[in-house]
Amino acid sequence: MSSIEIATRAADAFTRLYYTTYDSPTRVDDLPKFYRSSSTLTWNGNPCQGAEGVKKLIQDMPSTRHEVQSYDCHPIPGSQPPSLLVTVSGNVTHGRGPAGNPVSTPIKSVDGQPRVFFQSFMLVPDPTVPVVKAGEVAKYYVDADAMRFVG
Numbered sequence: 001m002s003s004i005e006i007a008t009r010a011a012d013a014f015t016r017l018y019y020t021t022y023d024s025p026t027r028v029d030d031l032p033k034f035y036r037s038s039s040t041l042t043w044n045g046n047p048c049q050g051a052e053g054v055k056k057l058i059q060d061m062p063s064t065r066h067e068v069q070s071y072d073c074h075p076i077p078g079s080q081p082p083s084l085l086v087t088v089s090g091n092v093t094h095g096r097g098p099a100g101n102p103v104s105t106p107i108k109s110v111d112g113q114p115r116v117f118f119q120s121f122m123l124v125p126d127p128t129v130p131v132v133k134a135g136e137v138a139k140y141y142v143d144a145d146a147m148r149f150v151g
Contacts, residue, residue, distance in 0.1 A: 066090060
């Protein structure tokens, strides 16, 4: 299997699993599992370190609903399976959406409104998790993550 095929399969699986987990009621416990203690995250300009930093960031955040519009993936040469640069764009709504806002919320408030986001991940093969069967996508963890609202 070529690096491009590996990257495409891994990015597709990662993107679906990551955002499904992010939007789940168990995200505070489950999303940090994508990271390691050495991982770095910059969330809209705010830096976090490791799985514990991710947990602290999301535990006070309202629920989310992500709608991925597009993603792309590039294998990084030098290892097999390759590390992957994954870029994702889409919309995210925090809270219950506009209908869930109190009546007193100003009409132009961004609270509960969908916001455009761009997120990039550096995924690194996890050497502690072996590939179990031929053709299976390698297991990756998030080494670096940068998310920014763009709209």
